[in-house]
Amino acid sequence: MNPEIGHYALVLALAIAILQTVLPIWGARSGDAALMRVGPALAIAFAGFVALAFATLVAAYVQSDFSVLNVVENSHSMKPLLYRITGTWGNHEGSMLLWVLVLAIFGALVALFGYNLPASLKANVLGVQASVAVAFLLFILLTSNPFIRVVPPPAEGQDLNPILQDIGLAIHPPLLYLGYVGFSITFAFAVAALIEGRIDAAWARWVRPWALTAWAFLTLGIAMGSYWAYYELGWGGWWFWDPVENASLMPWFAGTALIHSAVVMEKRDALKVWTILLAILAFSLSLLGTFLVRSGVLTSVHAFATDPTRGVFILAILVFFIGGSLALYAWRAPALRQGGIFAPVSREGALVLNNLLLTAASAAVFVGTLYPLALEAFNGEKITVGPPYFNLTVGALMLPVVFAMPFGPLLAWKRGDLAGAAQRLMVAFGAGIVIAALAAYAQGGGPILAPFGMGLAAFVVIGAAVEIFERAGFGRVPFATAIARFRGLPRSAFGGALAHTGIGICLFGIIAETSWNAERIVGVKVGQSFEVGGYELTLARLEPREGPNYRDLVGVFNVRRGGVDAGTIESAKRIFTARNMPTTEAGIRTIGFSQLYVSLGDELPGGTVGVRAYWKPFVTLIWLGSIVMALGGALSLSDRRLRVGAPKPAKKPKAAAPVAAE
Amino acid sequence: MLLWIAFSLMTGAAILAVLWPLRAGVAPAASAAEADLAVYRDQLAEIERDRATGQIGAAEGEAARAEVARRILRASAEVSQQVESSRGAETRRRAAAVVALVGVPLIAGTLYLALGSPAYPPQPLTARLEAQPEQTDISLLVRKVEAHLEANPNDGRGYEVVAPIYARMGRIEDAARAWKSAIRLLGSNAPRQTGLGEALTAQAGGVVTAEAKSAFEAALAADPKDPKARYFLGLAAEQDGQPAEAGRxxxxxxxxxxxxxxxxxxxxxxMARVGATPPAAAPGPSTSDVAAAESLTPQQRQEMVRGMVERLQSRLAQDGNDIDGWLRLIRAWTVMGEAEKAKAAASDARTHFAKDEPALGRIDALARELGLGS
Structure with missing residues (x-):
């Protein structure tokens, strides 16, 4: 396919986005139905052209078209097909195009599935979203154009960066972007509401599916990124408080707060101003994350771009959207009508507590991430804010959130009964204490953190189950009735409980791994053994292997526990021939929920090999818990109430919404 | 041409996305208040359902019902107050259509003409590799040899052919690797070993490393007269801090x-550098020397070429109006692996032809082709 087609499609997309910013909002302001209808049509066309541009770039990568500069710089004809495709977004220009593609897809989804939205809101949402697209397309076309050509084309591309030749790259950035960019929709909803000056309980229901989608993808994206770093970097760590990781965590906290405060808004018409602010914050933090990674202000594993003009451009985008939306907020928010009132101890109160703590956690990460940058910018002093700070602040803020989590759903709206909720949670308390005691026994002394944290995790998991059983009324009403009620519970109830369970599972994994992990760094020769975490590892042999574009030195380890054979682990030191660049291919063996992690170091003279081996108890629960969380989000998303307002077949066909006829 | 037709079709589709919804005769959309009502009715139904199954108490249900009912009342009031406000609709539609018809081609066309390169065809690698040899450049030919060697990794001749080309292209590491493969597969001889030694020396930034030294020694073992190996061994001695040995x-x-x-x-x-006295000018070439000169090794020939190139350079320094001469000089230095000299020659040529656009274009094109940067 001709790359110029992609280039023109991108330019055309910019033209469309400009019209999409102007026409629908104009239509909404003048109450013109036809102009408002232009919004969805343009959103779909926009997505079509951006997809065409992206497909053209992918084709250039697949065909190794080295007349495209971006392909020359970031691809190599010897790369396996999969990594040639994923290489499209493994670089600055391509990843920005992916960003806009995701933005376009979300816009098209609003256009296609937002049939229950009032036309003016939909028009304004699409208009605001298109303005974000305009900014990013200008950024791409003027500073990071992936369609620049080279004549004459070189014979071979330059890049085979081995770290990026991994399945993780295929999955992690798209998931993360689906999360980041998904919050652009909630942002657009918030700004649209501010423009219209109209915000009510129904708004919260319309915004909820988008917030849930973005949140679920962001959860998966962060978990995937964590697992990728875990197995690819060879250090056995799964969270480094790296600024890039923090950049994805901040919108996650804000987004988590948002999906909870939206519930209050939908049910009680309360917390409206706050919910709008959260929607703005979640996307602002996503933009900030994009800025941190893309501008090159950080130097970390992720930072592939270092070009000050880009940084300044993204900073301008940041200032425009964050500053603009907050100014609009300051101007319009006071005019919004306040909603229902509630007592401090109530479902609303619990959700407010959740919101305050999550926002505080987001702020703590924000300070820890940006303070060193600001300090460096002002007086050139380089400091690092390390894990102790984050563990202490975020840990201290998350503890009450997690502890309060099972209580929230058991409290009634408006005025709750805390003692009653506690009483109903007795089973969960019991489970927590039993698990804590078991953990203390298994540990036999040592830090108090492990038994306490595991007890808390069990409390959360059982607490989530208690909530469902309580709502169905098991034990209080006849069994058959309870079953019927259980079946009748809305999907969002199950979704919420499942997501809370996921947090408990994840917490259990985190606590178990941090308190009980074991690490050995040894030098061994073939035939020698060492012990880690109760397993005996013997280096059976070292053998060279040839891959398609790399050479491996593979260490094969026999694993035994108590003299019984427990399989083998293969860990490799990989050299990519084209670049002569080594990577570590950690050998990981999953045993139950735990993992043995073996990373091969350098070969020392005399046939000794450096080996780092870790025993990571229950480490997989960290990611499994995250997946359960995302599944909870998906389940909640399938709740039929989120689609209410759609024309139903039983009623008048073709009516855009039930009209107030009675 | 086909490309411009495609562009026109794409532009047309974009404009249509604006014009299509503007067509008359579509039912007006539901208002915000009407959409709100749908949600509130559903909330009411849900509360009824919850109360029927006993999930919420009667009092709690009643309170929630009252709250939702109030919302419904408010939204209904809004619906009834609604007025049709499509005055001026016709003007607005026309304006929007004009904006689309003019704006889309204008924005897209201007930007594309500024940024795009419509004259460049796509160049997928497989198509380029299949093209006729005379249409391809040297780097692609190398690429083909590489593909051949990948399939036949034991073809020593292939490595031998490609190694000096690598060296000329500045791909020193690849040159060293190719020489090593040639030696492994075809056996050691003087040209291969000096080639390897030279590549290793270049790789080390001009330092004759131990590995390079042993390569030159192997070359001398094969041909004790090899001048290049002897020169580099002298250089090694000098670098080892033995100027007397170097001089010898x-x-x-x-x-x-x-x-x-x-x-x-x-x-x-x-020799002057290490303080040795060069021998007096030798008498005329002996018969054996003449015979040796006739069978010059490629490396020796290259030294001869160097002399010619230097002459060309001094000629151009005196009279620099010969653009073809400059291009030849730039290319020659590059071919000989003297990238710095090539760059200097290119910049000299640029100063000389500062006012001559076509000449500048040719210099830049050549510099790009040779990978000299600018």
């Missing part, structure tokens, strides 16, 4: 070589 090696080399051997100047300069 170079002295012998100068004495053994014909007086007009192109490397005489270099050897004599080097």
């Amino acid at each position: 090696i170079w002295g012998a080399l100068a004495a053994d070589s014909p007086a007009d051997a192109p490397w005489q100047g270099l050897v004599r300069d080097s």
Whole structure:
């Protein structure tokens, strides 16, 4: 396919986005139905052209078209097909195009599935979203154009960066972007509401599916990124408080707060101003994350771009959207009508507590991430804010959130009964204490953190189950009735409980791994053994292997526990021939929920090999818990109430919404 | 042409996305208040359902019902207050249509003409590799040899052919690897070993490393007269802090070589550097020297070429109006692996032809082709 087609499609997309910013909002302001209808049509066309541009770039990568500069710089004809495709977004220009593609897809989804939205809101949402697209397309076309050509084309591309030749790259950035960019929709909803000056309980229901989608993808994206770093970097760590990781965590906290405060808004018409602010914050933090990674202000594993003009451009985008939306907020928010009132101890109160703590956690990460940058910018002093700070602040803020989590759903709206909720949670308390005691026994002394944290995790998991059983009324009403009620519970109830369970599972994994992990760094020769975490590892042999574009030195380890054979682990030191660049291919063996992690170091003279081996108890629960969380989000998303307002077949066909006829 | 047709179709589709919804005769959309009502009715139904199954108490349900009912009342009031406000609709539609018809081609066309390169065809790698050899450049030919060697990794001849080309293209590491493969597969001889030694020396930034030294020694074992190996071994001695030994090696080399051997100047300069006295100009070439000259090794020939290139350079320094001469000079230095000199020549040529656009274009094109940067 001709790359110029992609280039023109991108330019055309910019033209469309400009019209999409102007026409629908104009239509909404003048109450013109036809102009408002232009919004969805343009959103779909926009997505079509951006997809065409992206497909053209992918084709250039697949065909190794080295007349495209971006392909020359970031691809190599010897790369396996999969990594040639994923290489499209493994670089600055391509990843920005992916960003806009995701933005376009979300816009098209609003256009296609937002049939229950009032036309003016939909028009304004699409208009605001298109303005974000305009900014990013200008950024791409003027500073990071992936369609620049080279004549004459070189014979071979330059890049085979081995770290990026991994399945993780295929999955992690798209998931993360689906999360980041998904919050652009909630942002657009918030700004649209501010423009219209109209915000009510129904708004919260319309915004909820988008917030849930973005949140679920962001959860998966962060978990995937964590697992990728875990197995690819060879250090056995799964969270480094790296600024890039923090950049994805901040919108996650804000987004988590948002999906909870939206519930209050939908049910009680309360917390409206706050919910709008959260929607703005979640996307602002996503933009900030994009800025941190893309501008090159950080130097970390992720930072592939270092070009000050880009940084300044993204900073301008940041200032425009964050500053603009907050100014609009300051101007319009006071005019919004306040909603229902509630007592401090109530479902609303619990959700407010959740919101305050999550926002505080987001702020703590924000300070820890940006303070060193600001300090460096002002007086050139380089400091690092390390894990102790984050563990202490975020840990201290998350503890009450997690502890309060099972209580929230058991409290009634408006005025709750805390003692009653506690009483109903007795089973969960019991489970927590039993698990804590078991953990203390298994540990036999040592830090108090492990038994306490595991007890808390069990409390959360059982607490989530208690909530469902309580709502169905098991034990209080006849069994058959309870079953019927259980079946009748809305999907969002199950979704919420499942997501809370996921947090408990994840917490259990985190606590178990941090308190009980074991690490050995040894030098061994073939035939020698060492012990880690109760397993005996013997280096059976070292053998060279040839891959398609790399050479491996593979260490094969026999694993035994108590003299019984427990399989083998293969860990490799990989050299990519084209670049002569080594990577570590950690050998990981999953045993139950735990993992043995073996990373091969350098070969020392005399046939000794450096080996780092870790025993990571229950480490997989960290990611499994995250997946359960995302599944909870998906389940909640399938709740039929989120689609209410759609024309139903039983009623008048073709009516855009039930009209107030009675 | 086909490309422009595609562009026109795409532009047309974009404009249509605006015009299509503007067509008349579509039912007006539901208002915000109407959409709100749908949600509130559903909330009411849900509360009824919850109360029927006993999930919420009667009092709690009643309170929630009252709250939702109030919302419904408010939204209904809004619906009834609604007025049709489509005055001026016709004007607005026309304006929007004009904006689309003019704006889309204007924005897209201007930007694309500024940024795009419509004249460049796509160049997928497989198509380029299948093209006729005379249409491809040297780097693609190398690429083909590489593909061949990948399939036949034991073809020593292939490595031998490609190694000096690598060296000329500045791909020193690849050159060293190719020489090593050639030696492994075809056995050691003087040209291969000196080629390897030279590549290793270049790789180390001009330092004759131990590995390079042993390569030159192997070359001498195969051909004790090899001038290049002898020169580099002298250089190794100098770098090892043995200027006297260096002087001795170079002295012998100068004495053994014909007086007009192109490397005489270099050897004599080097000797002066270490403080050795060059031998008096040797008598005319012996018959054996003539025979040797006839069977010049490629490396020796290159030294000869160097002399010619230097002459070309001094000629251009005096009279620089010969653009073809400059291009030849730039290319020659590059071919000989003297990237710095090539760059200097290119920048000299640029200053000389500062006002001559087509000449500048040719210089830049050549510099790009040779990978000299600018």
